Amino acid sequence: AFAAELRLLREAAGRPTYHALARRAHRSSSSLSEAAGGRRMPTLDTTLAYVRALGGDEREWAERWHALRAAIHGVGDAAPDAPLAERKPSAERRV
Helix, strand or coil: CCCHHHHHHHHHHHCCCHHHHHHHHCHHHHHHHHHHHCCCCHHHHHHHHHHHHCCCCHEEEEEEHHHHHHHHHHHCCCCCCHHHHHHHCCCCCCC
16 A cells, blocks of 8 residues: 555556656666666665655655564564565565
8 A cells, every 4th residue: 555655656646657756756767667667665764755756745655664574573573674575474564
């Protein structure tokens, strides 16, 4: 859901290319694409750069990120940025 909402933010901003977004965010296009891909939880820094580049509310997204991290960290034994398949108990859980 988190990644899907990042993609919706990009849609609302006119769907800039990841190349253009990378220039604005000062991050690689691949890291921004991965953040919105949902396979792995993005870092807070990458999330906020993505949101900032799209004109989103950084404070709101920081709160969302911390809530997601708490939820994921409470679910399994793996680190919050570990691939979701490595987390327990459910490998189907997506961000």
